[in-house]
Amino acid sequence: MASEKVETIVAGNYMEMERESGGAGAGEEAGTAAASSSSSKGKALSSLFWHGGSVYDAWFSCASNQVAQVLLTLPYSFSQLGMASGIVFQLFYGLMGSWTAYLISVLYVEYRTRKEREKVDFRNHVIQWFEVLDGLLGKHWRNIGLFFNCTFLLFGSVIQLIACASNIYYINDKYDKRTWTYIFGACCATTVFIPSFHNYRIWSFLGLLMTTYTAWYLTIAAIAHGQVEGVTHSGPSKMVLYFTGATNILYTFGGHAVTVEIMHAMWKPQKFKLIYLAATLYVLTLTLPSASAMYWAFGDTLLDHSNAFSLLPRTPFRDAAVVLMLIHQFITFGFACTPLYFVWEKLVGVHDSGGGRMLLRAAARLPVVLPIWFLAVIFPFFGPINSTVGSLLVSFTVYIIPALAHMATFAPPAARENAVERPPRGVGGWPGMFAVNCFVVAWVLVVGFGFGGWASTVNFVRQVNTFGLFTKCYQCPPTKH
Numbered sequence: 001m002a003s004e005k006v007e008t009i010v011a012g013n014y015m016e017m018e019r020e021s022g023g024a025g026a027g028e029e030a031g032t033a034a035a036s037s038s039s040s041k042g043k044a045l046s047s048l049f050w051h052g053g054s055v056y057d058a059w060f061s062c063a064s065n066q067v068a069q070v071l072l073t074l075p076y077s078f079s080q081l082g083m084a085s086g087i088v089f090q091l092f093y094g095l096m097g098s099w100t101a102y103l104i105s106v107l108y109v110e111y112r113t114r115k116e117r118e119k120v121d122f123r124n125h126v127i128q129w130f131e132v133l134d135g136l137l138g139k140h141w142r143n144i145g146l147f148f149n150c151t152f153l154l155f156g157s158v159i160q161l162i163a164c165a166s167n168i169y170y171i172n173d174k175y176d177k178r179t180w181t182y183i184f185g186a187c188c189a190t191t192v193f194i195p196s197f198h199n200y201r202i203w204s205f206l207g208l209l210m211t212t213y214t215a216w217y218l219t220i221a222a223i224a225h226g227q228v229e230g231v232t233h234s235g236p237s238k239m240v241l242y243f244t245g246a247t248n249i250l251y252t253f254g255g256h257a258v259t260v261e262i263m264h265a266m267w268k269p270q271k272f273k274l275i276y277l278a279a280t281l282y283v284l285t286l287t288l289p290s291a292s293a294m295y296w297a298f299g300d301t302l303l304d305h306s307n308a309f310s311l312l313p314r315t316p317f318r319d320a321a322v323v324l325m326l327i328h329q330f331i332t333f334g335f336a337c338t339p340l341y342f343v344w345e346k347l348v349g350v351h352d353s354g355g356g357r358m359l360l361r362a363a364a365r366l367p368v369v370l371p372i373w374f375l376a377v378i379f380p381f382f383g384p385i386n387s388t389v390g391s392l393l394v395s396f397t398v399y400i401i402p403a404l405a406h407m408a409t410f411a412p413p414a415a416r417e418n419a420v421e422r423p424p425r426g427v428g429g430w431p432g433m434f435a436v437n438c439f440v441v442a443w444v445l446v447v448g449f450g451f452g453g454w455a456s457t458v459n460f461v462r463q464v465n466t467f468g469l470f471t472k473c474y475q476c477p478p479t480k481h
Contacts, residue, residue, distance in 0.1 A: 052201030053267040055275065061200060061262050061335070062101075062279035064207035066255040067286060068332040069163030069325065071215055072308045073248060073383045074287055075294035079302035080245030082235035083295060089249045090287055094280045096440060097253035100399050101276035103406045103437070104129070104259045106421045109270060110409065111135045113420045122264075124352045126196055126342050129260045133401075136409045145401055150343060152257055152393040154372060156336040159385055160329045161185055161376040167326055169476070170309045171319050176473040177380060184330075185373040191334035192341065192365040195358055197258070197265040200334070207331040210324035215286035217321045221312050222293035231299040241303070243447075243455035244387045250448050251390030252287065253280065254398045261339050273421075306383025337372070341365040378470055381463040388460045391452035399444040403437040 078086035111132040112122075129149050134142035164187075165180035175183075194200065236242040256276055263269045295302060298311050305311050312318050341361075345351035350364045379385055410416050416430055423433045 053198055053265055055271050057201050057204065058262055058266050058272055058275050059279055060204035060208055061197060062276050063282050064204045064211070065258060065332060065335045066253065066279060067211050067283045069160060069329055070248070070252045070386060071211060071287060071290065072163070072325070073306055073386055074252065074291035075308045076302050076306045076383050077245035077248040078291045078295035079235050079300055080241040083233065083292065085236060086245070086291060086295070087288060089246050090284060093249050093253040094284055096399065097256060098277040098280050099436065100402045100440065101256040101259050102273060103402045104256060105263060105272045107132050107136060107402070107405060107409060108260050108263050110420050112269070127260060127264045128339060128342055132260060133405060137405060141405060148393060148397040148401060149257055150340060152389065152397040153336050153340050155375070155389045155393065157333055157340070157372045158375045158379070159389065160333040160336060161188060161372060162380050162382050162385065164326055164329050165380065166307050166382040167309060167322050171322050177476065178377060178472045181376050181380065185369070185376065188330055188333045189366065189369045191337055192362040192369070193358070194334055194338065197261050197338060203331045207328045210328040212286060214321045214325050215290040217317055218290040218308055219293045221317065222297040225297050225312065227297050228299070228301060233295070233299045235300070240455045240458050243451045244459045247387040247390040247448060247452035247456050250452065251386050251394050254390065254394035256398050258335055258339055261342070337368065340368050344368050380471055381460065384456070384460050384463045387452070387456035391449055391456045395444045395448040395452070399448065400441050403440045407434055407437050
């Protein structure tokens with residue numbers, strides 16, 4: 001047992017994860033980064049913009065991916081919840097999301113350390129969440145994780161495509177939203193050429209700048225506009241609306257379905273532990289002021305306007321915000337779709353071919369985009385679809401399954417004794433950690449999936465009955481079409 005503990009301490013220091021040549025992480029991304037750092041000036045420039053694996057890259061990726069089009073639907077959620085509940089749910093789900101992202105990171109480190117003790121080489125292989133579950137808990141957990149993760153990311157990509165069409169309409173209504181969906185579907189298909197999360201360095205940085213501008217534009221524009229005449233703030237008025245709004249916020253802080261892929265792109269994955277929490281704290285500085293200001297200014301009017309842009313007068317500042325959000329939604333589409341690309345590559349047998357055959361991998365990825373394109377045309381319900389995905393998919397993918405998987409992995413005393421990551425200080429050791437996990441599972445199962453699933457499904461069906469499937473222009477002014 002003594003020698004086993006010594007081995008665990010070494011693994012905990014990630015000696016097995018780091019290469020002696022520069023200390024980069026053992027993996028495809030680390031090898032690429034090491035090569036870039038010792039190459040010519042041209043490759044150094046490429047490394048600066050293209051090859052990212054630092055703590056800062058991971059933070060930008062998490063923050064940029066966490067808040068995208070949902071920034072425009074949070075005022076709509078506030079009108080359903082009311083100001084007080086809207087603020088409380090953002091803080092609560094932000095903290096809960098950070099906790100389960102931490103659990104995912106712990107399980108990734110545990111899995112990778114065990115595999116690297118067995119001399120498994122990940123240089124041409126990106127580890128994914130379902131593989132972590134398979135390695136730690138077996139094929140049944142793998143299958144459940146694969147189903148929920150892929151389905152969530154599929155609809156997450158659909159939502160980004162819907163948002164692109166919804167936003168561009170407010171600066172160019174020459175085409176209806178369905179036509180814009182066709183156009184942006186073709187544009188987003190170009191993400192097949194981005195190899196991995198390692199290559200999102202400049203995009204993540206720019207994406208966060210874009211959402212920061214948009215959030216503060218919404219805040220300032222709402223305050224400058226002032227309250228509309230006769231404004232009312234009746235939320236929460238109906239239970240269906242209340243839980244629909246709550247599940248949209250659950251969805252907002254459930255963007256860590258790509259945590260494993262982001263960690264695998266890091267040179268030193270052990271430093272991820274608090275990155276998602278830091279990203280969430282920054283995101284709250286964007287979501288709370290913008291949603292609060294918009295709800296203060298427009299009140300119940302937001303109940304019929306799921307996109308915040310629709311209520312603000314057209315100005316150069318609004319047009320700039322729309323364009324920036326379009327670019328960011330392209331980036332977020334890539335974030336959501338890249339793990340699906342990896343799964344598909346592994347299924348058709350081209351994933352381990354390495355970076356030298358990127359054109360082959362890109363061609364193999366194209367079929368993944370087609371169902372996303374099709375679903376975005378069928379269900380163009382920007383706003384209500386977020387809550388439905390949040391309650392039925394996000395609740396399991398990034399809250400319930402990680403908490404249950406963590407408890408199942410460390411239930412045996414030997415697993416706790418030899419765990420690479422010990423419980424954080426302040427939670428009461430393993431009993432405290434298990435208690436928090438049980439609370440997360442119970443809360444999300446009852447409130448998120450139960451009440452939230454009921455409410456969001458009722459609201460979604462109402463949108464289908466009102467507008468119909470394949471509707472050409474969801475929530476467009478009737479005079480236009």
